[in-house]
Amino acid sequence: MADAGKICDLLERISTLFRNEVRQAGLSRGLHPVHLEVLFYLSRCNQFSDTPAAVKDFLGATKGTTSQSISLLESKGYVIKTKDRQDKRVYHLSLTEEGKAIAAETMPPPSLRNALEKCDENQQSSLQQQLESLLIDIQRETSAGSFGLCKSCMHHLPKSETVFLCQLTQLELPNKFGELICREHQVQKIGE
Numbered sequence: 001m002a003d004a005g006k007i008c009d010l011l012e013r014i015s016t017l018f019r020n021e022v023r024q025a026g027l028s029r030g031l032h033p034v035h036l037e038v039l040f041y042l043s044r045c046n047q048f049s050d051t052p053a054a055v056k057d058f059l060g061a062t063k064g065t066t067s068q069s070i071s072l073l074e075s076k077g078y079v080i081k082t083k084d085r086q087d088k089r090v091y092h093l094s095l096t097e098e099g100k101a102i103a104a105e106t107m108p109p110p111s112l113r114n115a116l117e118k119c120d121e122n123q124q125s126s127l128q129q130q131l132e133s134l135l136i137d138i139q140r141e142t143s144a145g146s147f148g149l150c151k152s153c154m155h156h157l158p159k160s161e162t163v164f165l166c167q168l169t170q171l172e173l174p175n176k177f178g179e180l181i182c183r184e185h186q187v188q189k190i191g192e
């Protein structure tokens, strides 16, 4: 059996290098890592998940920290707030072109991008499956929200080559929406 301590050391080392590189990328733009995380999240989330409350849950940060981060990104012209059409108390957040460009340049960090490019398709797919399975187990154990990709959600029902049905909201949505992160995502039950 593999040594769990060694796997833990590897994950810890990779996450430290990952965070260091993200911090460096942010420094040159006057941003902290949490600001880049907000930009990255907003570049990948769907329309049910683009509120300040969803950003707070995704980051696992306090309301105050999240609100300060959003205000700073807004003042720099990277994020825009728009009122919800039905509920005027709710705001949606979106990225400006500049915000999108920063998210695309900094995430994933270039070293990880380069390392993954050296793996062939099978290796990447196997690594992805193993990490997904590890993440799902940890999320079950810690009761953390999954914030997974829509197409892997238990409510995602393919209808045709172009649309799927979200069984939670009963909305028919375009397939490209399936590639986004959703705060309502629920992992498939084992055996489904």
Ligand code: SF4
Residues within 6 Å of the ligand: 046, 048, 149, 150, 151, 153, 154, 155, 156, 157, 165, 166, 167, 168, 169, 182, 183, 184, 185, 186
């Ligand atoms: S199918 Fe799941 S992940 Fe996709 S929009 Fe619906 S609730 Fe969110």
